[in-house]
Amino acid sequence: xxxxxxxxxxxxxxxxxxxxxxxxxxxxxxxxxxxxxxxxxxxxxxxxxxxxxxxxxxxxxxxxxxxxxxxxxxxxxxxxxxxxxxxxxxxxxxxxxxxxxxxxxxxxxxxxxxxxxxxxxxxxxxxxxxxxxxxxxxxxxxxxxxxxxxxxxxxxxxxxxxxxxxxxxxxxxxxxxxxxxxxxxxxxxxxxxxxxxxxxxxxxxxxxxxxxxxxxxxxxxxxxxxxxxxxxxxxx
Ligand code: 5RP
Numbered sequence: 001x002x003x004x005x006x007x008x009x010x011x012x013x014x015x016x017x018x019x020x021x022x023x024x025x026x027x028x029x030x031x032x033x034x035x036x037x038x039x040x041x042x043x044x045x046x047x048x049x050x051x052x053x054x055x056x057x058x059x060x061x062x063x064x065x066x067x068x069x070x071x072x073x074x075x076x077x078x079x080x081x082x083x084x085x086x087x088x089x090x091x092x093x094x095x096x097x098x099x100x101x102x103x104x105x106x107x108x109x110x111x112x113x114x115x116x117x118x119x120x121x122x123x124x125x126x127x128x129x130x131x132x133x134x135x136x137x138x139x140x141x142x143x144x145x146x147x148x149x150x151x152x153x154x155x156x157x158x159x160x161x162x163x164x165x166x167x168x169x170x171x172x173x174x175x176x177x178x179x180x181x182x183x184x185x186x187x188x189x190x191x192x193x194x195x196x197x198x199x200x201x202x203x204x205x206x207x208x209x210x211x212x213x214x215x216x217x218x219x220x221x222x223x224x225x226x227x228x229x230x231x232x233x234x235x236x
Contacts, residue, residue, distance in 0.1 A: 008127070011231035015125045015224035016040035018233045019089045020047065022123065022220075025054040028082055030115040031069055032090025033062040033108035036125045036224075040089045041065065045072025059085055061115045062108035063179050079114070088119035093139040093212070094132045095124060099221055099236065100195050102135050104142030104212030107167065107176050107184045113210055113217075121219045128225045131236075135195050135213065140186035141202075142167070142212040147183050149207020154185060156205045160198075162187040182209055 016039025023029055023044060031041055047053035049072075057077040060066040069076055090112055094102040101124065103109045116122045132138055143164070145153045150166065157164045167176040167184040175183050192198055192213075199213035221236035 007226040007229055007231065011127060011224040011226050012036045013039045014231040015127070015222050015233050016089075017043040018222050019123045019125045020044045023047075023053065023056070023087055023089075025056070027086035028057045028059065028077065028084060029074075030085045030088025030090070030119045030122075031058045031060045031065040031074070032088065032112060032116070032125075033064050033106045034091035036091040036127070037065070037089055038068055040125060041068045041074065042072050045069075045074055048073055057082070059088075059115050061090065061112040062106065064106065064108070079118075085115060085119040087121045087123065088116045089123050089125060090116050092124050092126050092130055092214075094135050094137070095126055095130050095218075095221055095236070096132055096135050096195075099124070099218040100135060100216070101214040101218060102139050102141055102212050103214055104144075104184070105139070107142065107144070107178045109142055109212040109214075110144050110178070110180060110210040113214060116214065117217050122217055123220045123222060124218050125222050126224070128223050131223065134192060136189050136192040140165075140188050141192070143185045143187055143202055144178055144180070144182050144209040144211070145185055146207050146209060147181075150183055150185070153205055153207045157185065157187055157202070160201065162189050180209070
């Protein structure tokens with residue numbers, strides 16, 4: 001009996017592979033976070049192992065990316081040691097028609113924004129369920145907050161019309177703590193009409209480290225879909 005392969009898993013694998021196939025030898029690669037990017041990291045590792053890809057350095061956006069890169073044999077570097085990032089591959093929670101994003105489903109959006117913004121080319125890998133007409137319609141907006149400021153920040157967000165909730169851990173009692181030791185507030189806004197304005201306004205609240213709005217950062221969106229049980233990849 002042959003084991004059934006989950007078509008969603010297969011599609012994520014294919015979209016990750018498609019992004020990894022755009023990486024060339026001799027480049028510095030931003031390594032994103034999440035279940036889709038994990039397949040891109042795996043595919044990069046496979047290409048390095050086979051000798052097809054040489055002289056690659058990765059910049060991880062999270063502990064998850066760092067662990068995976070080590071597991072798949074991708075040499076790592078830090079922002080202190082390099083003067084550029086050639087290409088970054090990362091997932092997203094929502095993508096609008098202007099290629100603006102909501103990220104932070106994995107609480108990694110602060111490091112992701114640093115790395116993805118620095119990249120010469122930023123490739124987003126998603127499944128078609130992440131495409132929205134307007135940001136904020138399906139996913140709450142993650143905001144990373146320094147712990148001592150959590151109460152005043154939540155009050156300030158309410159004054160802006162948002163409904164904030166502290167993100168709680170799964171298989172961990174209490175709040176989620178980010179790779180930087182901070183907390184995450186997930187915010188419901190009735191509508192996000194001006195993503196660029198809201199991104200700046202939120203980051204101006206004292207105690208906010210970074211929010212998950214990525215405006216004008218994305219170069220390429222690779223979208224995976226399952227059609228007739230088979231993965232199909234297209235570019236937005
Ligand atoms: C982590 C992120 C992820 O890229 C985003 O949540 C998408 O993850 P997945 O590919 O697992 O759906 O922003 O902070």
